[in-house]
Amino acid sequence: MSDSNRRWYDGMVSTEDWWSVWLGLALFAAGFASIWGWDLVGWMVEPGTWAIGGPGHWLKMTGYADWPPLAGLVVTYLVFTVLVGLGAAAMRFDLRRFFAAWTALFALTWVLWIVGHEAHFAATVNKFDQYGIGWGLSFGGGFSYILAVVVGLVLANFCKPVARFLREAARPEWFIKVAIVFMGVKIGLKSMQAASSVFELALASAAAAFVVYLLIWPVMYWAGRRLFKLPRDAAAVLSSGISICGVSAAIATGGAIRARPTLPAAVAMLIVVFAVFELLILPGFYAAFFPHEPIVNGAALGMTVKTDGADAAAGGILNQLMVADAANRGLDWSGGWILNAAIMTKLWIDIFIGVWAFILAVLWTRHVEGGAREAAVSKSEIWFRFPKFILAYIVAWFAYLAIATLAPALIGAASQGAEIVEGAMRHFFFMLTFVSLGLITDFSKLRGMGRLAVFYGAGLIVFIAPLAYAVAWLFHHGMTPAALRVAGG
């Protein structure tokens, strides 16, 4: 069987992008069944905030109240093992190694998730009395995310045999794409509550992403060629990787300019490592220095942090940090609006990748070095590069929007299943992503990158991060979660 893309439906059962669609839609459908009164997702468990020697439950059911949480955890393992196992089998992974690694990854993820919810880490100041504690870091759920990335990084860099074993199942982009489909459920829920705010945020994100595209790529390409004396192909691939959307854009650009596949593969490693630096530094930096611009901060992350997984991780951490900080100041910034700003901006960037790669392919093969033999670039290239998981995100979003518009009486029933999918399940896939992201990030891979690494680091600090923040401020200035909720009614 061919493993190339010839027909429009090629890859539907053999690529991780499509498998994020199938997994995401399967669980979306299970949650959506609540409109008929069926609770097909209530077996899911989630961690609760707890204190050592104090009150609170470290594990609780999301739906089936009469189940013991440990039974829910076993069912949660079985359901997700079957689902990812189907994908792994269809994608021809080594199933024996995958199941062993998946089981270990599942266990590690839950341990970190539960530990991160210990009250000294997670409880906000106004909850200290409730958990009987006198001090705490007040990170909210964000501590679990930070812990997941850090433990993954430690394993990847100091316990390499363990990391190698876990990497068989550590697929951060696959996991985050499933989580983003669940974000479609979340944004659908928000559309039921505040449709106009959701569309305002979506439009602002699209405009910001478009402006950043036009501004950053040409400048980075010019700097790569003139200041760092990079070859044309390396400058193009790196410019896309650093200025558009990380690894996916680097691969799309490598393909568009017909580069040897080894070039985007090398650049990809650089992007993954830098993305982890960004996700560890930027959320805390933005939260500390711009505490009154939550949506600007989220959108800026979407334009600065490369790879969907790292962006979601950074957005998730920022969201938790800022919500906890706002709670300490007596403000309610809950609802995931900050995370949504980070994700929406990134999704627009993802959508544009195929179009940008098509334009670049036409220009490159006609005017740079395609040679006389290259015929017109096929428009099917746009489809093959289109991130398919966004289709499932839109299906989930619009299904709930349809409920709000056409059958508002069902909003209560629809919310019941949706809240579990976009809540506990999405957080679980976020946690899987963050542990995996750490596991695949081996800093020693930076050795020998020399000029490319300096170019990337300098471009990011001097040009991209400030410009992305300025553009985010231009389009999102003044938006706060509270204001968006009120505007939406």
Next chain:
Amino acid sequence: MRIAIELDYNGGRWHATGNGVRVSAPDLAGLDRRIEAALAESGDFHAGDQVLAAMTVRRVVLPSWLAQYAGHYFNRRARLTVAPQPERRGNKG
């Protein structure tokens, strides 16, 4: 005339297979020339025939850990002109 070719990349070379062609070269321009020669040798084409080669690149050209980021590298279409057979070139010379 249209032919389908599948491209792979390993060992620092592009490899083309399909329509009875199995050739390799370090770059795509060189690969095109080798395909033109291979078509001539196949006996199915005549020197000077214009062929549109629809080339699809196998997903495995990218390392497996990158598959989660992109399921497609590129496809290309090349207009090839079937090369003269070596003996004919000798006759002309």
